[in-house]
Amino acid sequence: LPESIFAVLSKRLAEIRLESGARATMVGAAQALRTHECCGALIGRTGTAGDSEVLEAWPLPNRAEDTAHEYLIPADAVRAVEALARARDMDVLGFYHSHPDGSTLPSATDLERAWPGYLYAVIDASAGAVRFWRLEEDRSAFSPIESCEP
Numbered sequence: 001l002p003e004s005i006f007a008v009l010s011k012r013l014a015e016i017r018l019e020s021g022a023r024a025t026m027v028g029a030a031q032a033l034r035t036h037e038c039c040g041a042l043i044g045r046t047g048t049a050g051d052s053e054v055l056e057a058w059p060l061p062n063r064a065e066d067t068a069h070e071y072l073i074p075a076d077a078v079r080a081v082e083a084l085a086r087a088r089d090m091d092v093l094g095f096y097h098s099h100p101d102g103s104t105l106p107s108a109t110d111l112e113r114a115w116p117g118y119l120y121a122v123i124d125a126s127a128g129a130v131r132f133w134r135l136e137e138d139r140s141a142f143s144p145i146e147s148c149e150p
């Protein structure tokens, strides 16, 4: 397929549009921390078709005990960013974190701590790759979600 047609098709199939500034914030934080996991909130809007537009990434402190292997965003931090996002006419669509070992696959700990209804972005710190996931309703696994950048 010519590249332009492929771009149109992949945009139509994508459920997530990731603004380049949001991507730059996430990848920049991941690469700055290198051997530790960064984390934060995905801020944006959900369209009428259920597609998500990630407009901004808001860094949050990683409150895990072992930040080289896990991340933790406490409930009070989630409540605070939800209030801030609403005040700016946006929503908390989900959360991102990085993997220093170079993988965009969520870990068993990520699965244990995830909440249904949110998007989860995992950043491969070494390659600068971002992959989106959604927790299945029975919470048994994550499903990958297609994303594109406008």
Ligand SMILES: [Zn+2]
Pocket: 070, 097, 098, 099, 105, 106, 107, 110, 122
């Ligand atoms: Zn993880």
